[in-house]
Every structure is written in C-alpha cells, then in structure tokens.
Amino acid sequence: MNPMKKPLALVTGASRGIGAAISKRLAQDGFHVVLNYASQEARAKELLQEIESQGGSATLCPFDVSQSTQVDEKLEWITQHLGPLSVLVNNAGITLDTLLLRLKNEELDRVLSIDLKGAIYCTRAAIRPMMKAKQGSIIQIASVIAEMGNAGQSAYAAAKAGLIGFSKSMAQELASRQIRVNVISPGFIQTEMTQVLTDPQKEAILRSIPLGFYGAPEDVASIASFLASPGSRYITGQVIGVNGGMYM
Numbered sequence: 001m002n003p004m005k006k007p008l009a010l011v012t013g014a015s016r017g018i019g020a021a022i023s024k025r026l027a028q029d030g031f032h033v034v035l036n037y038a039s040q041e042a043r044a045k046e047l048l049q050e051i052e053s054q055g056g057s058a059t060l061c062p063f064d065v066s067q068s069t070q071v072d073e074k075l076e077w078i079t080q081h082l083g084p085l086s087v088l089v090n091n092a093g094i095t096l097d098t099l100l101l102r103l104k105n106e107e108l109d110r111v112l113s114i115d116l117k118g119a120i121y122c123t124r125a126a127i128r129p130m131m132k133a134k135q136g137s138i139i140q141i142a143s144v145i146a147e148m149g150n151a152g153q154s155a156y157a158a159a160k161a162g163l164i165g166f167s168k169s170m171a172q173e174l175a176s177r178q179i180r181v182n183v184i185s186p187g188f189i190q191t192e193m194t195q196v197l198t199d200p201q202k203e204a205i206l207r208s209i210p211l212g213f214y215g216a217p218e219d220v221a222s223i224a225s226f227l228a229s230p231g232s233r234y235i236t237g238q239v240i241g242v243n244g245g246m247y248m
C-alpha cells in the first residue's frame with residue numbers, strides 16, 4: 001500500500017532488466033512504485049524486498065499487458081487503492097527475431113499485442129485520473145530498431161515504430177492537461193533480452209557503437225528518472241536515444 005501518499009509510478013515489465021532498474025531508480029526518487037510483471041513472481045518479490053531494504057516503497061501488480069480487460073481492472077484497482085498515477089512507464093516487451101517469410105501470424109500477433117497494444121491499453125487506462133489531476137508523465141520504452149530497422153526484426157521494429165507514432169499523437173492529445181508523453185529509445189542494453197544473442201552477433205553490434213561499450217539498464221533508468229521529474233516539464237513528444245551513438 002501507499003501509506004505515505006507518495007506520488008505513484010507504474011512500471012510495466014518491472015521484474016527484471018530495464019524495468020527493474022527504472023523501478024529502483026523511481027523508488028529512490030521518492031515514488032511509490034507499482035511493479036508489474038507477467039510471470040516471474042519470485043523475481044518481482046526480490047525486487048520489492050530490495051526497494052524496501054533501501055527505504056523505498058512498492059506494490060506488486062501482476063497482469064498481462066496484452067489483455068485489455070486485465071489492464072483496465074488492474075488500473076482501476078491501482079487508482080482506488082493507491083491513488084492516481086503520476087508516472088506510467090510502458091516498458092514490458094518481448095523480441096521476436098525471424099525473417100518475414102518465416103513469420104507466423106501467431107508470432108506477429110504476440111509481438112504487436114505485447115509491445116504495441118499493451119502500451120496503448122495501459123496508456124488508455126491510465127490517463128483518465130491523470131487528466132483529472134492535470135498532471136502526469138508517460139514514458140514509453142521503444143528501441144533503436146524502430147528508428148533504424150534490422151533484418152530479422154521486422155515485427156519488433158513495426159511494433160516499436162508504432163509506439164513512437166502513438167506517443168507523438170498522445171503527446172498532442174494530452175498536452176493541454178499538462179500530461180507529457182515521451183519515448184526512450186534504447187540501443188544495446190545488457191539484459192536477459194540481449195543475452196540470447198550469439199558472440200559474433202554481440203561483437204558486430206559492439207563495432208557499430210561509437211562509444212564502444214554496451215549500455216546498462218541504469219543508463220535507461222536515469223533518463224526515465226529525468227522524464228518523470230519536473231526538470232523535464234518542457235519536454236513532450238520527444239524520442240530520446242540511449243544508444244552510445246549507434247543511431248544519430
């Protein structure tokens with residue numbers, strides 16, 4: 001629960017990787033963080049304990065972002081029991097790497113449902129209380145692949161590029177209510193998502209990064225922290241690359 005009535009942030013896909021780093025950072029910033037995840041309850045519980053051991057506060061909130069009924073019910077629960085959201089971070093995502101000729105309809109549906117429709121469902125369910133409160137920051141986690149494309153990642157690129165178009169439209173719809181909508185577009189960040197790549201793939205990516213090293217989840221978290229803070233009050237509808245110069 002949120003007994004101190006701290007400002008509230010929901011992070012989807014918080015159980016590990018970038019979502020976990022953003023959640024820890026927002027908790028350090030003084031938010032009560034709602035930790036969403038799909039299946040990995042043990043990891044989410046560990047994160048909750050870590051946040052609490054550092055003096056922060058959080059609430060676990062499992063749901064599948066691709067299921068609009070679940071999203072609506074959980075967001076309603078959050079508003080009723082914890083208060084209106086100040087910050088929504090749409091981070092939950094999966095990759096799907098295959099050439100288009102081999103892409104199955106179910107695979108296409110799955111990546112679009114989680115990476116694009118999931119963010120749209122969460123945004124739609126979150127904005128009514130934000131509009132009433134006339135404040136809010138919505139942060140979408142897209143990908144450098146949305147901006148530059150990548151052979152074998154057409155479905156993922158389509159989902160993440162769709163997220164950018166969606167976010168710019170929402171930034172325009174919501175600006176008069178002082179709700180800001182921005183996109184973070186990470187490059188190669190070391191998480192379980194990128195662990196599955198082969199060594200030759202990782203080496204090729206490293207050669208394409210001008211700064212010469214892979215990003216850490218904390219590199220994304222520090223930008224999310226900024227976008228959640230009043231320091232970014234004049235920034236909306238932007239795509240902020242966190243990619244070591246991989247795409248300029």
Ligand SMILES: NC(=O)c1ccc[n+]([C@@H]2O[C@H](COP(=O)([O-])OP(=O)(O)OC[C@H]3O[C@@H](n4cnc5c(N)ncnc54)[C@H](OP(=O)(O)O)[C@@H]3O)[C@@H](O)[C@H]2O)c1
Pocket residue numbers: 012013014015016017018019036037038039040041043063064065066091092093094095114141142143144185186187188189190191192193194
């Ligand atoms: N890593 C990179 O290099 C990189 C680069 C660009 C963009 N990104 C984007 O950054 C985001 C986080 O990536 P990551 O590397 O941290 O990935 P990750 O380590 O694979 O973590 C993915 C997270 O998303 C959650 N999730 C998956 N499907 C979900 C669903 N249907 N409903 C709710 N939660 C769901 C997972 O929950 P469970 O643990 O419960 O399964 C997990 O918490 C993704 O959107 C990804 O596309 C990552």
